[in-house]
Amino acid sequence: MFKPNHNVERVEVLTQPEQRRRRSVEEKLAIVRETFEPGATVSGVARRHQVNANQVFAWRKLYQDGSLSAVSAGEQVVPASDLAEAMKQIRELQRLLGKKIDCALTIAAGGRPLKTVCEVLGVSRSNLAVKSKRPAGWVDRRKTPVLDDMPLVTELLELVADLPAYGYRRAWALLRRSREALGQPRVNAKRVYRVMRRHGLLLERRPRHAPSTRRHDGKVAVDRSNVRWCSDGFEFRCDDSAPLRVVFALDCCDREAMSWAATTGGYTGDMVLDVMLQAVENRFAGALKADSEIEWLSDNGSCYIADETMTFSREIGLKPVTTPVRSPQSNGMAESFVKTMKRDYVAWMPKPDARTALQNLAIAFDHYNESHPHSALKYRSPREFRQQANSPT
Incomplete structure (x- = not known):
């Protein structure tokens, strides 16, 4: 004889077309706040209120962005595109007016408290304090000094004069070998590239050939000589x-x-x-x-x-x-x-x-x-x- 199972889930039978429920802002805020309670989960709260869990996640995001609070307070909500455009204009104005740290130094020099100036402009207080104590004739010595490239150009021309097919990497290798033999310091390969590009010594780029359709998975090179x-x-x-x-x-x-x-x-x-x-x-x-x-x-x-x-x-x-x-x-x-x-x-x-x-x-x-x-x-x-x-x- 068939015995019914007592652990049967409740099923809701629809007798008429279902209507979409419209929840007020206060109801949405109450549901979102309930998800932040200790031990609560978004899925559990969504089942309890018969709401899709994805919808609850969307309300939580709006709540964290302040949109739900703004709607409940009757404030105007700005679209994200308008906010991005406004931030772009603000950055452009900051670029035209100068760096924020320079503005902060000017305002602080007028007698304003450093703490207030830094909080309003969003700059580092320690950085502003250090820069405000610098003398008028201070020069940043950390910048890379301007080097005279002509001795290096002359040296490169002597090395590759008879090797017109050598690019900057092989020119740098010859320069490294020459300087090692003379006990002189090496020159970085990036500097050799910059100098050769500035003085028109680089090779013309060769056109790229179409890659071969044949596949070759082998390796010809070996790790030891005479193998x-x-x-x-x-x-x-x-x-x-x-x-x-x-x-x-x-x-x-x-x-x-x-x-x-x-x-x-x-x-x-x-x-x-x-x-x-x-x-x-x-x-x-x-x-x-x-x-x-x-x-x-x-x-x-x-x-x-x-x-x-x-x-x-x-x-x-x-x-x-x-x-x-x-x-x-x-x-x-x-x-x-x-x-x-x-x-x-x-x-x-x-x-x-x-x-x-x-x-x-x-x-x-x-x-x-x-x-x-x-x-x-x-x-x-x-x-x-x-x-x-x-x-x-």
Whole structure:
């Protein structure tokens, strides 16, 4: 047999269309004050008075802003937009009339009490007291002194005179290196930027290229030298239209160009073999084999994937690793080095013929290893970075 449950909630049955109840300001104030009583909750008070809890929260906000009190007292309530516009006009008048602290000093000098002046204008009493006791000839010594930029401009022009592709960061790195060698204090990079901008020494901004739609989640860089080397090639034409093709090997940690080879012909496997062997000899004091296995990262060019190249690389302690097809991002460090060489060196060096270009290219590789500031190396050159990494201190 069905037994009714005595814990049944009361349900109100509507027999006619419900009418919206209009509550007076006094009722709203009474409900809001009831929510501030100890132990009371907004939801409980709302259920007790059969009001939506969101409505009670809105009344509490109006009560805290003073709107409900103003309505009950018969005062005019100003819209929020009008109040914001009035505050904007007040700030503009304060700007035109001067700072409030200056107005307070003028009023206090006329004999008004400091406490009253500070309370009316809303300024700090201690600040006003300190400023009122300062002599008429007081000068704020905390301001940054005006520095003469011309010595710094002259120094920067001497450092980057032959390096027109260097921006303010690399100019600052050269300046830091020069001053460290002379025992002089460093110059902040932000000041170098301000000085170069003021005197028109900054580079023109290059147009942004559309981002690549290919996704590359790998990481080419490594934390230690002689763990991974990368290799690639680039070519350019001399003024007499003779082509010059270059193959190089780069360490993926310290970014040093360990070896390179150039020719006016095509890329061949013999060039890659020479670059491999020369890199091993340079890194391991003339040894013909690396002390431990080193990854050799390259693309899928025929000179890299030839059987003779693969076999020779393993004999001298290199492990050949090729990038996925049509994925230059996987060998991004070598691609970035190509861009650096073409932008900072090849574009500016004299190259009337292949012989002259080859001589200047050797100078360019030496300058890159010895002096070129690299952003990934905290704007140290590759060999400078290696010296610091190998130093005991």
